[in-house]
Amino acid sequence: MASIELRHVSKHWGPTIAVDRMNLTLEDGEFVAILGPSGCGKSTTLFLLAGIYAPTEGDICFEGARINDVEPRDRNVGIVFQSYALYPNMTVLKNLLFPLRFKNTSNEDAHARAMEIAELVQIEDLLEREPSQLSGGQQQRVALARALIKKPNLLLLDEPLSNLDATLRLTMRSEIKRIQRELAVTTILVTHDQVEATTMADRIICMKDGQIEQVDTAENLYRRPDRIFVASFVGSPPINLVQGRIDKTMLVAGQRRLPVSGNTVSTNVTIGLRPELISTGEQGLPASIVNIEPMGREILYAAQSEIGLLRFLEATPQPRLALEEHVHLKADPGDVLFFDTGSGQRIEGVRLDAFS
């Protein structure tokens, strides 16, 4: 198993920059997710690691050794493509044996490995089938088995669940996690679905426009996002963002002034507050309900307050509040996050004194 390192890696396609000076270190056996909107360079990063693309600049290192010029076939990387990329002209068994064909594995050994791995991903009954005769979930399992059969140093999963239906996605999510834990193989999952990332990975790399926004655990991405983008991308329903300005010891937002303390610098700020951290009460920020969206277990309300539009969640099956009803919004002032509007960076050490 290898510890994997990207040092200042960039990939340019003509004038467009897919990956921009990326630095990253992965530990042995770690499960990392790359999370980001489409076109942010997450798949490119994956293909750089697999050796399908060569970096424009920077070094890719496995166990400290630079492997930029090592051919994909020599990197011992297993990859599961979004389309699964099963070889249509081969049976499932032949698909599984394909990676061993180029390593001097004896026939018996290869078959034994195939059986072992087929058992692990539970496709023992499908070995003689053609890929076209398999369902989406089965194809997914075969692709996973094919990536794992050569005991890769690194397993790369490119949006592996996006072609599955919702229930199957749920089972495959835990299946992949179980298999990864059993084999302790270093794994990188590329996804645009935050639920996939948070449920499966130990650490999440949040990417935007070819750059890493934040590398952290799911909890930290949610609680202490470093940047506005991370705050808005992680969490569902999305975080409330309100534009404002810090003026000495006051936060000016909309028509309201709220006291702040800490090392305040007068600047334009964006404040973020998660909908699930807002509740209603006797006192607090006055607002009126402008929209009600029942989401099954919870109700998502939108309320117009003096600082701006705020969404909040209430865990009741039926709407308790009515449109245009006047309410007071409550929140722990410590939950309010401050971001520098210009740089998008979170401002630490600034605290809201009261949310009212």
Added chain:
Amino acid sequence: MALTQRDWNVLARRSRNIRHVQMGLLVGFLTIVSIPVVLPFFWVFVISFSARTGGVESAVLWRACGVLVPAVVAYVVVHLTFDSIRKRLFGAAVLILLVMIGLIVTVGKDLHLHNYRFLANANLIEDLRGAATAGGQFPWVWEAFVNSLLVAASSTLFKVSIATVCGYYLSRFAFYGRSAFLQTLLILEVFHPWMLTIPIFLVIYWIGLLNNLAGPILVLTVIDLPFFIFIMKGFFDAVPWDIEMSAMTDGASRRQAFRHVVLPQVWAGIIAISVLGFIRGWEEYVFVTALRTGNSYWVMSTYLYYVADDVMGVDYGVVAAVSVFYMAPSLLLYMFLQRNLTQLTLGGIKG
């Protein structure tokens, strides 16, 4: 308005009747349209087995048609009357049996294999017209057959292998001038190769391949290449990148990935252009004639031409027999690989 059960039955019957009539009209139309196409082939076939002493016995033709035309009409009736496939097949079998009996009764005693003696007789023309007319230059048909096979097969081999490699490269690699190259391929298709006969003759003359089978092989290869490259590019475009990348991370080199994973996906295209290429080579007349100055080599087309071309009067029986012999390989190839040929549009249109 409420419809009763009776009304529904009436509507259903009406629509069934309309469908039957429409189908009948369609079958009738297609039959009429195909008569001018099928009839010459049928006549050539009948003549080759029935003509005697140089002339064509048209009575045999009419009698044969007299049996076949009612049979076709009868099958149309059978097809329209019966809905089940088994009954239709049974009807067809009965009709075929009746046709056989009818043909044996009407033309049976006129059939013979004498016109096919050219297959066994190496000195056919000398026998027909005397040694003086042919000057001993006319070959045995098998020599022409082997030459034709050689031209068709080797030009096909070259075309298909070059087109496959080029198509792959054009489909997968970005290089300077790629789009210009693709456009040039299309523009080349605009010009008919016969317009280039004289320059081609000169080039072949200069490189010293005149009166050599290598000449037509080379020219035929080059003529079909642009179109074939284009077809193969379309087939390769349809093969997803992922599969190839996956093979390469699975430990295959680019060449191994091509051979084990990509090539099997484009077999349909390779078979299709192989059939087309073979038939083009097999039928070729213009360049095989243009690139020889005497009777240095013979292929089937020139053989047929020579048999049919005579001021002294033509033995139509032999001409027909040679034609049937000449047609047979193309026909067989077409019949066996027809399914692959229909896939051509699938890869072709993706350009």
